[in-house]
Amino acid sequence: MHKNAMVSFKGAQNINTEIQLTGSKSECNRALIIKSLSKNLVKVENLSNAADTVTLNAILADLDTIDTDHNLAKTVDVGPAGTAMRFLSAYLSAKNGNFLLTGTERMKQRPIGILAEALKAIGANISYAEKEGFPPLSIKGPLEQTNAQIKIKGDVSSQYLSALLMVAPTLPKGLTLEIEGELTSKPYVEMTLAMLAECGISHEWNGNLITIAPQDFKPSTLIVEPDWSAASYWYSIVALAENAKISLPHLRDKSLQGDSQIKSIMEIFGVSTTKTSNGISFEKNQEIKDTDKVLDLKTCPDLAQTIVVIAAALGLNMAFTGLETLKIKETDRVAALQNELAKIGVKLIEDNLVYTLDCSNLNFPKKVSIATYEDHRMAMAFAPLALLIEELEIEECNVVEKSYPYFWEDLKKAGFTVVSI
Ligand SMILES: O=C(O)C1=C[C@@H](OP(=O)(O)O)[C@@H](O)[C@H](O)C1
Numbered sequence: 191m192h193k194n195a196m197v198s199f200k201g202a203q204n205i206n207t208e209i210q211l212t213g214s215k216s217e218c219n220r221a222l223i224i225k226s227l228s229k230n231l232v233k234v235e236n237l238s239n240a241a242d243t244v245t246l247n248a249i250l251a252d253l254d255t256i257d258t259d260h261n262l263a264k265t266v267d268v269g270p271a272g273t274a275m276r277f278l279s280a281y282l283s284a285k286n287g288n289f290l291l292t293g294t295e296r297m298k299q300r301p302i303g304i305l306a307e308a309l310k311a312i313g314a315n316i317s318y319a320e321k322e323g324f325p326p327l328s329i330k331g332p333l334e335q336t337n338a339q340i341k342i343k344g345d346v347s348s349q350y351l352s353a354l355l356m357v358a359p360t361l362p363k364g365l366t367l368e369i370e371g372e373l374t375s376k377p378y379v380e381m382t383l384a385m386l387a388e389c390g391i392s393h394e395w396n397g398n399l400i401t402i403a404p405q406d407f408k409p410s411t412l413i414v415e416p417d418w419s420a421a422s423y424w425y426s427i428v429a430l431a432e433n434a435k436i437s438l439p440h441l442r443d444k445s446l447q448g449d450s451q452i453k454s455i456m457e458i459f460g461v462s463t464t465k466t467s468n469g470i471s472f473e474k475n476q477e478i479k480d481t482d483k484v485l486d487l488k489t490c491p492d493l494a495q496t497i498v499v500i501a502a503a504l505g506l507n508m509a510f511t512g513l514e515t516l517k518i519k520e521t522d523r524v525a526a527l528q529n530e531l532a533k534i535g536v537k538l539i540e541d542n543l544v545y546t547l548d549c550s551n552l553n554f555p556k557k558v559s560i561a562t563y564e565d566h567r568m569a570m571a572f573a574p575l576a577l578l579i580e581e582l583e584i585e586e587c588n589v590v591e592k593s594y595p596y597f598w599e600d601l602k603k604a605g606f607t608v609v610s611i
């Protein structure tokens with residue numbers, strides 16, 4: 191696929207298809223770290239083909255084969271993978287070796303000071319190779335543990351906590367995290383603890399304290415579920431199409447992924463989900479409701495773009511909270527949404543941490559070109575607008591590789607025309 195994609199849907203919008211989604215990159219990237227920490231006692235099934243997972247898998251395989259040379263730092267480059275950057279910061283701190291952990295230019299703007307300082311408080315030897323508080327990190331392991339209880343801010347990124355919790359059972363004194371402030375993206379911490387539990391690692395979570403004692407992993411198999419964040423783009427298609435029914439095999443009702451709440455959120459837009467013999471299917475068969483309530487997205491930040499774009503396209507002046515962390519993701523997602531929604535006449539207005547859509551000038555020009563800001567979710571959240579816009583161009587369409595490489599192929603399967611330009 192070339193740089194940009196022209197996406198359109200020609201003819202009657204009668205979509206009825208089944209899509210096999212790739213595995214969750216969040217589950218995969220935890221599974222890979224846990225597998226490696228367990229010295230391969232833990233096996234992983236249904237690994238995702240998301241670039242972030244492919245990258246982490248290759249890094250861990252490479253680290254298994256290198257000789258440790260403390261004089262020469264080994265460069266470990268995670269590209270744009272936030273989870274890989276955060277999880278490896280803790281993983282490499284506990285490993286014997288000398289590493290320079292780096293990523294894309296954007297990665298160097300995504301803060302990591304909270305995690306690096308927490309690791310230093312445990313005894314890790316970490317310094318900032320360029321800018322204080324940001325990647326790249328220079329890490330000399332293994333850490334000699336000085337502390338078993340540390341304070342950590344919970345309101346910036348849950349990935350910092352997940353990174354620490356995964357290495358916790360391998361530390362000689364174990365680890366207690368004292369979470370300061372309100373924990374953001376909480377389901378991702380729960381996912382980490384649930385996956386550790388599947389591999390025999392117990393924890394205690396009382397109030398703002400999470401404790402993991404030193405423990406051994408038990409032989410086990412982690413089976414990765416398809417990606418619910420990817421499912422959200424199919425919900426969007428159902429919400430915006432004249433007539434659509436989508437089936438997604440292997441998605442489970444009880445999921446480790448907090449983004450499975452997309453199924454209840456979509457009830458707002460009249461889309462209802464049913465369990466099938468092998469997964470789920472959903473269609474629009476209800477009225478739109480509850481659009482006057484403020485929707486808090488703190489527990490599912492990766493759904494924010496999908497939901498905001500659906501509401502905008504349906505002309506619903508909805509209000510949202512919990513969008514603070516979007517500013518430090520693949521791009522400043524609030525600014526990116528504001529810029530691109532303006533192309534269909536919609537404003538996203540921020541007032542004291544409440545974001546409100548103003549759709550009074552909503553219109554669908556014949557041709558719209560959407561910039562994607564190196565953010566896979568910008569491309570995928572806006573692509574369903576092809577149901578409403580005659581010529582929709584998605585710039586730098588390869589960004590989808592980060593979590594959903596076959597996105598464009600799957601759109602074609604559903605009847606969209608996708609042409610490289
Ligand atoms: O732990 C994870 O797998 C993730 C946690 C979330 O990040 P934050 O905790 O930084 O919100 C989410 O946005 C990211 O895509 C994946």
Ligand SMILES: C=C(OP(=O)(O)O)C(=O)O
Nearest residue numbers: 270271272273492519520
């Ligand atoms: C924020 C995301 O990823 P990461 O933080 O892992 O780069 C995402 O996939 O939306």
